[in-house]
Amino acid sequence: xxVPQPPPPLPGHGGTGAPVLQVRxxxxxxxxxxxxxxxxxxxxxxxxxxxSFDLHENETLGLVGESGSGKTTIARTLLNLESATSGQVRYxxxxxxxxxxxxxxxxxxxxxxxxxDPYASLDPRISVHEIVAEPLRIHGRYGPGAxxxxxxxxxxxxxxxxxxxxxxxxxxxxxxxxxxxxxxxxLRPKVIVLDEPVSALDVSIQAGVLNLLMDLQSELGxxxxxxxHDLSVMRxxxxxxxVMYLGRLVEIAPxxxxxxxxxxxxxxxxxxxxxxxxxxxxxxxxxxxxQGDVPSPIRPPSGCRFRTRCPKFADELTESxxxxxxxxxxxxxxxxxxxxxxxxxxxxxxxx
Amino acid sequence: MTTSQGVQAGSGSxxxxxxxxxxxEFPTEDGVVRAVRGVGYRLERGESLGIVGESGSGKSVTALAxxxxxxxxARVRGSVRFxxxxxxxxxxxxLSDLRGSGIAMIFQDPMTSLNPVYTVGYQIAETLLRHNPxxxxxxxxxxxxxxxxxxxIPSPQRRVDSYxxxxxxxxxxxxxxxxxxxNDPDVIIADExxxxxxxxxxxxxxxxxxxxxxxxxAALVLITHDLGVVAxxxxxxxVMYAGRIVETGSVEDIFYTPRMPYTLGLLGSLxxxxxxxxxxxxxxxxxxxxxxxPPGCPFAPRCPMRQDVCDHxxxxxxxxxxxxHLSACHxxxxxxxxxxxxxxxxxxxxxxxxxxxxxxxxxxxx
Numbered sequence: 141x142x143v144p145q146p147p148p149p150l151p152g153h154g155g156t157g158a159p160v161l162q163v164r165x166x167x168x169x170x171x172x173x174x175x176x177x178x179x180x181x182x183x184x185x186x187x188x189x190x191x192s193f194d195l196h197e198n199e200t201l202g203l204v205g206e207s208g209s210g211k212t213t214i215a216r217t218l219l220n221l222e223s224a225t226s227g228q229v230r231y232x233x234x235x236x237x238x239x240x241x242x243x244x245x246x247x248x249x250x251x252x253x254x255x256x257d258p259y260a261s262l263d264p265r266i267s268v269h270e271i272v273a274e275p276l277r278i279h280g281r282y283g284p285g286a287x288x289x290x291x292x293x294x295x296x297x298x299x300x301x302x303x304x305x306x307x308x309x310x311x312x313x314x315x316x317x318x319x320x321x322x323x324x325x326x327l328r329p330k331v332i333v334l335d336e337p338v339s340a341l342d343v344s345i346q347a348g349v350l351n352l353l354m355d356l357q358s359e360l361g362x363x364x365x366x367x368x369h370d371l372s373v374m375r376x377x378x379x380x381x382x383v384m385y386l387g388r389l390v391e392i393a394p395x396x397x398x399x400x401x402x403x404x405x406x407x408x409x410x411x412x413x414x415x416x417x418x419x420x421x422x423x424x425x426x427x428x429x430x431q432g433d434v435p436s437p438i439r440p441p442s443g444c445r446f447r448t449r450c451p452k453f454a455d456e457l458t459e460s461x462x463x464x465x466x467x468x469x470x471x472x473x474x475x476x477x478x479x480x481x482x483x484x485x486x487x488x489x490x491x492x
Numbered sequence: 493m494t495t496s497q498g499v500q501a502g503s504g505s506x507x508x509x510x511x512x513x514x515x516x517e518f519p520t521e522d523g524v525v526r527a528v529r530g531v532g533y534r535l536e537r538g539e540s541l542g543i544v545g546e547s548g549s550g551k552s553v554t555a556l557a558x559x560x561x562x563x564x565x566a567r568v569r570g571s572v573r574f575x576x577x578x579x580x581x582x583x584x585x586x587l588s589d590l591r592g593s594g595i596a597m598i599f600q601d602p603m604t605s606l607n608p609v610y611t612v613g614y615q616i617a618e619t620l621l622r623h624n625p626x627x628x629x630x631x632x633x634x635x636x637x638x639x640x641x642x643x644x645i646p647s648p649q650r651r652v653d654s655y656x657x658x659x660x661x662x663x664x665x666x667x668x669x670x671x672x673x674x675n676d677p678d679v680i681i682a683d684e685x686x687x688x689x690x691x692x693x694x695x696x697x698x699x700x701x702x703x704x705x706x707x708x709x710a711a712l713v714l715i716t717h718d719l720g721v722v723a724x725x726x727x728x729x730x731v732m733y734a735g736r737i738v739e740t741g742s743v744e745d746i747f748y749t750p751r752m753p754y755t756l757g758l759l760g761s762l763x764x765x766x767x768x769x770x771x772x773x774x775x776x777x778x779x780x781x782x783x784x785x786p787p788g789c790p791f792a793p794r795c796p797m798r799q800d801v802c803d804h805x806x807x808x809x810x811x812x813x814x815x816x817h818l819s820a821c822h823x824x825x826x827x828x829x830x831x832x833x834x835x836x837x838x839x840x841x842x843x844x845x846x847x848x849x850x851x852x853x854x855x856x857x858x
Binding site: 206207292293295296297298312314325342343344345346347348350351352354355356359360369371372373375376377396399409410411412413414415416417418419420421422423427429430431432433434449492 | 546547646660662663690691692693694695696699717718719720721722723724743744747748757758759760761762763764765766768769771772773774775776778838839840841842843845846847848849850
């Protein structure tokens, strides 16, 4: 087998340290079938269209977007839980998209996931001890002393290790999410994909889980891909943030920069839309608002996918300037603002 | 002690809605669930009150009790007066005359609050005709189109004949807002109106809600768990915990000088976009079960300031140093000039376990 070429670098994407996971031109389409007896493929849901990014060691990369933006699909495709339509996912020199389920299995020790819904992602019929021990058993690591290891994991995530014989339903939402985190940690992974890990939790509970995740990341040197729709959470946990809209990455920047001066009109709209829990600031803010809803990913708009809702396209651009928005897909490149933006007319704006 | 002093906003006589010492209990097989325990507030004409609290704090049940929408098994006591008329104990027929025209309600999930088998135009017209039977079908339709336009639905002439499933979540919620404002109500109660929506759509819906308020001059009760939404859209705030209002005041009071540890904890656990906070300060534990509520302050088990008195005396809602700012805490004064970080621990992973785990990790890789 030939040694695969290292993927091309991504200029301007930032991040320090060696890349752990390299994603290039990742595409995932889901078929849309016709109704009736003979079901034919009548179209595709363009869930992810050519996403490229690196996840570095000891880094939290945030992936934000609204529902239907493809962020969860990216998370699942990275781990080969969905097979990619095309594109590359490189982990430690190996091309994950080409691996069979069996070849993938040893790598699953190093690549773990925490799911959004702490109610649906834990088996209700086995004890919490067994839930956390399950990955160890599957990978043949449940030897003598493994019981202690599981108790230690429960302690690590802030649960009482004596509660190991209880069942998932006996725990609150925040505690269940901690169980999910303990299970993901059991095999000592290097990369953890967190798919909306706190969005089902009340704020007072959410804060504890976020603190836990940040401690784990910094002390254990893990790499997190943190998928969420809440920008305030992103700002808090992530070093870099990538913004998705309708299957494409539209902007990627260090968290601080992204919030201080977002350059893509969609990022600006997102930052504007998040209410600040500060009455005076909230009422005095400058806002970029968008019209309408996200278009269908079955027939996404040509050129720039955001143009149908873009305030810049609607109000500022001249007829001739709009042509490139309609005809050309804007590439995710640095346009002078210091970070890559997929907008022909990107312009940094201060909104906070 | 569960007496409520209520949320007083000045002593003007212009109150449209007065809720006093409202209690709601649900008898269940396991015992009585005391969902609301003495809630009181007073809403002036045109004013907006935010009610915040986490899941299970009783904020929605309070709203349903005001609207008379609780199941017959619920035991509701206290007083709810709309423009001086007592609503508790009124027949359903009498309440129906009031719902929509006097008090309108917007629910969280627009898919379940709209009827899937009727067009949205029909549903708006239905509301209009219920309170104005003489309006006539054609006029009702025209008014429906107007209302759809007001709440920001593009091409309302076409959309008026759409069924709810043909509209997106945001559009449906606009329809619900259109229905709520159709009869020019004096009070709109919005129960988590944007929780099911994406943030950019949430911003649009909140704008539509503001439009509805300015068009009708209605007072607003905005129930939400999102402190940010409250900060931008309400004049006063009531914070609920375990079926009671535990703190209330103007938005500035609540956000800048909280006098109840729970409020302080909530604010400290919020990650914010506009600043770099080192650590968040979560509130440990979870809210108490309303089935077997222990005596004393319901927040005491989670409160880092707990003293012995907190375990047996439930503090009443008392005025703080600032007029109109009330707090239900024995030690409210101690919170003067105190940040969440000084009271709450920024707990994360168990530090010792984490160190051990990190050690074994490095051994493994050797």
